[in-house]
Amino acid sequence: MTSPSLRPLTEAERLRRAYGTYAVVTGASDGIGRAVAMRLAEAGFGLVLVARRRAVLEALAAELEPRTPIRPVVITADLSVPDDVDRIARETADLDVGLLVAAAGFGTSGPFVDGDLAAELNMIDVNCRALAQLTHLFGRRFAARRRGGIVLMSSLVAFQGVARVANYAATKAFVQSLAEGLAPELKPFGVDVLASAPGPVMSGFGQRAHMTIRSGQTPDEVAVGTLNMLGRRTTVRPGFLAKALEASLMLLPRSARAAMLARVMAGMTQAA
Template sequence: MNLSNQEKKRLKDKYGDWAVVTGASSGIGLELATQLAAAGFNLIINARNEERLLKVAQQLKSQNIEVKSVIADLSDKAGVEKMIQSTQGLQVGLLINNAGYGTSGLFVDASMDAEINLLRVNCESVLALSHFFAKKFKQQQRGGIIFLSSLVAFQGVPYAANYAASKAYIQSFAEALAVELKPFGIDVLAAAPGPVETEFGQRANMQMDNAMSPDQVGVSILAALGKRTNVVPGLLSKVLTYGLRTLPRSMKVKILEKVMAGFTKHQRSGAE
């Protein structure tokens, strides 16, 4: 699935010439970067894996655009600063806060270092980058920021407690900024996909069945920017969202407990 020519022109006219995409070497980040390259955006792309990111950069350059690769770990303040410095002198109009990862299993058995690192990537780096670019976009009186939220952001999720809480932060942060930044010509979008086939599941140690592919969600995210403040991309995500919408919050938690227990059953069996 690809953006229509009309959408490509709308996005480029409104947010061009440069876009920043974190976590761009795979999954949703790669899909969004690919769609933006096809729309004519020059790109600053980020990931930790140098070999993979440079390969992606070469693929994107085939669209006759400029690409800057920033190999940086966003759990490190130096990595965030490296991202910011890489954009100096460039007319950036779009920030996509995609980098993030999850953990799963019983919180009491978790590595505290891993859980704190998750918050640094999923929340602290997003806070820092959003603040820097929001100030830049305010001066320009135009810009766009996309936040990758999740369906797990709307209630507590047993066996993914810290990850779900980090996405609740992102969802709340994005919704508030959408109101605050609108008077300055800045569009903010929170995208809340359901399970997507990325390396997320492997890193979170989860077996995710019936997941969507990144190309099933990327176009709908970009097409929603500037038109809405929230989007639930993909048919499966919509079914899950609307199916849970009318239920009491406590019941949602119980349902998500069963869902997440299925994703992490190989871990739980050892603990029990």
């Protein structure tokens, strides 16, 4: 099976022309974040790679270096720590950053009241607070320079509450609503905002969330589908699977969507 690619070469040129020299990618060590970094390197961006594991980031930077004319920058940060998020802004202050891809995040599963409260609050910190902090910091920079792009990772579960992933779905509802509200606010300043809402993805996410995901989209499919729609839509369901799931759910009332997805999640978590 051939890997998907950014639609013609002019697509890479469009991204560079629209957003500038550097892109900040959080969660770059794995999954969707890594796939986005790979695609942006191929498009000629300088990459600022952000995650917690320095060794993994440095290995990725070495892999990306031959693909991009600009040496990647590595920033080790724990996004649950506000000072680390501020440090990302400080360490990129002298770079021509025009694109933020906030791909860092994680999930939990199972009944909310049986879960570890510290883990649930940490997820809110990473998925919501840090994302809002980064979006505010870079959104101000992009608005001042009158161009830029912001990609926020939403999810299929962002559009209704879902049992057994109640808190995770709530964090993604926050992301989805934030993107939808910010898009018209920042558009007059030349800043594009996109919410990317994939379905199940075959990455390390499922293992950390204690879910068994037997089939799903690849991170690269999500990365390509997302980047192709940046500047063209406010929300994208990247890839065939996400679009098929959307089509199967869109005509149902919210309560029925929630019930159907709860059954899906029960199967994933019981088998994990």
